[in-house]
Amino acid sequence: MNQQTLILDLDDTLIHCNKYFEQAKNEFVTKIKEWIKTPSDEEIKQKQLEIDLKSVEIHGLLSEKFPETLIATYFYFCQKYRKGIKANEVEQVRNIGRSVFETEVEPLPYMYDVLNQLQQDGHQLYLFTGGDVKNQTRKIRQLALEPYFEERVYISQHKNSKALQKVINKIPANKNSIWMIGNSLKTDIMPAIELGLNAIHIPSEMEWSYNIVDLEIEQKGTFAELTSLLDLPVFFREYAFYNEAM
Secondary structure (H helix, E strand, C coil): CCCCEEEECCECCCECCHHHHHHHHHHHHHHHHHHCCCCCHHHHHHHHHHHHHHHHHHHCCCCCHHHHHHHHHHHHHHHHCCCCCCHHHHHHHHHHHHHCCCCCCCECCCHHHHHHHHHHCCCEEEEEEECCHHHHHHHHHHCCCHHHHCCCEEEECCCCHHHHHHHHCCCCCCHHHEEEEECCHHHHHHHHHHCCCEEEECCCCCCCHHHCCCCCCCCCCCEEECCCHHHHHHHHHHHHHHHHHC
16 A cells, blocks of 8 residues: 555544534524524624634634633623623623533544545544644544544644644655645635645535635645545545556
């Protein structure tokens, strides 16, 4: 087997993530509608998204910032509709935001099977995930992912080409054999293409708008889009067969 170096994203590539945020946002919308009748569900979600995206651009993927975006949205609608701010409501909103980071995460279907197959086929596995160390480490330990990645785990608050370059600098492999694999066009695929790496995009069923961008970059490496994580081992076996044939 032609060994490759695979840098895998964590959230919504190997494990569920966005669905927990969606559940929290839906709960938040229900609360706002309970306290302030006027705004529509869509208006509440759009305002929260606007505040959330600004926060991520400034602070990166910090878990503590998500509850703050919900509170800021609550303040916005209280001001807009002249409703008094109540401490107990602020605390309810904060708890909704925190719940995302207290939920027991679930792996995507066949995650362990895929990682086992990739390992057995001789590929070197790295994990490159966005967020804060405490929360991402919680997920990694909860799902017992350490045996697959050992010390080859990199967590970045700002997940971009600069952060990815730092990971590459620690990998003793030729760029031609390094692959970035993830669901996010913005934080996984674009940085990889900018750095001349190979990239595999596996779209998430439920995607955060922050992750969606147009790829208008010249591709130097191989780029592929797969429909499922389950397709990865077969893709690399076929890739190896093609290379050997050539």
